[in-house]
Amino acid sequence: MEVVTEQKIALIEDDPVVRHTTQQWLDLAGFDVQSFETAETALGSIKDNSFCAIVSDVRLPGQSGLDLMQQVKAVNPSIPIVLITGHGDVDMAVKALQKGAFDFIEKPFEPERLSDTISQAIAHYQSSKHWKSRQHYLKNLQGMEQTLIGQSAVMKELREQIHKVANIDTHVIIYGDTGCGKEVVAQCLHQYSLRSKHAFVPVNCGAIPETLFESELFGHEIGAFTGAAKKRVGKLEFADKGTLFFDEIESMPAAMQVKVLRVIQENTVERVGSNQSHHVNLRIISAAKSPLLNHPEFRQDLFYRLNVAQLYLPPLKEREEDALLLFDHFTQQANSNTRRASRADQDALLSYHWPGNVRELRNVAMRFALDDSVTVGEILSSQPTTPNPTKQQGVSLAIQMQSFEKKVLHECLNRHHGCISDVMQELDLPRRTLNQKMLKYALSRSDYID
């Protein structure tokens, strides 16, 4: 789906002086403006061109701005239209909004009010185009994308790597922070390998008490130890011909590391309390949060056995385009009456640093989908992991820069009581950049006017 990235707008105004000055102002504000004298001359171009907003006077010779709006909406219902009405023409303004105008502006108007409104209209339009494009992507998921969702370049590359590695029957280590999707990657490796008809057996090394580890992995015979009332097949045997997934392998007790190494070397397993060996054919996929060689207690010989191929999952913060996509996916999973994230919700999603990665995002999306009255910002500020603003440790440089930028803009807008040209001058910012930043940080000029 085409996504409009340029700020291309059509301006329709019959008065040559007003048209010329408005065009000049909007050009200066950074918009790419094409102006027209009448609705009739504008219509052909609007249908052929990818404008992302239309600004039209209501009273025009020939067809009116309202007629123009109706015709444009018939072809492209989502394009935002800002109408300029005569002073005090309240009836007309109400009618325009009812018929689907994005907003109306009364003559005479402050040029800043017009450019602010156009910026909002464009942001709204683009956000709705992006939403449609994400919906299209989610409805047409194919193959591995159905399980491992993501449109970012790193996720596309990762899926290709998984396809390649899945077919080479070697052991693999997956690195990535908590909640990044390491287990999803391990499942994909299994699903797309020749072992897929056999079991995928996850073992969370961080969650098994040390005393139970051996019996969990190797199984036991009746009476092998106190409490062993029944014979039990261990995970290693269970994973025979399939895939064994060691999650948090860095937490595997030292004594177990020696035993697992022996299993890899000899391809045999002995249940606790038995002398009989069972042959096993295993593929071991391990997951760790940080390089295993940085863990002095992790045996190097085991590491070199397991480390035949490696895959790396970047944190969610490094693949921001996936955050909105995954958010839409999880809200739809939680509630089919999809609640759509507003612009403010999206900004909150994009400026958060996601210490819990995709798992945390999924939980936020679930809460959002199930409670119509709560915003993403409110959910995030109640997250236990939200960093304390006075304690910036662990917050990425980009996030700290953004929060600083927002603070500077807020203070400057406050000092100049919302006068945009003074803020532009003090901060030496072009209007377009300032508009974009104000939108990004949800700063509204009206909040600063006395």
Ligand SMILES: Nc1ncnc2c1ncn2[C@@H]1O[C@H](COP(=O)(O)OP(=O)(O)OP(=O)(O)O)[C@@H](O)[C@H]1O
């Ligand atoms: N790319 C993705 N597409 C769809 N769902 C995902 C994706 N990545 C993660 N998830 C979902 O996010 C949650 C956490 O993923 P997973 O359990 O694989 O993370 P992990 O890296 O193994 O976490 P941990 O380090 O805590 O073990 C799961 O519900 C998983 O289904």
Ligand SMILES: [Mg+2]
């Ligand atoms: Mg995991």
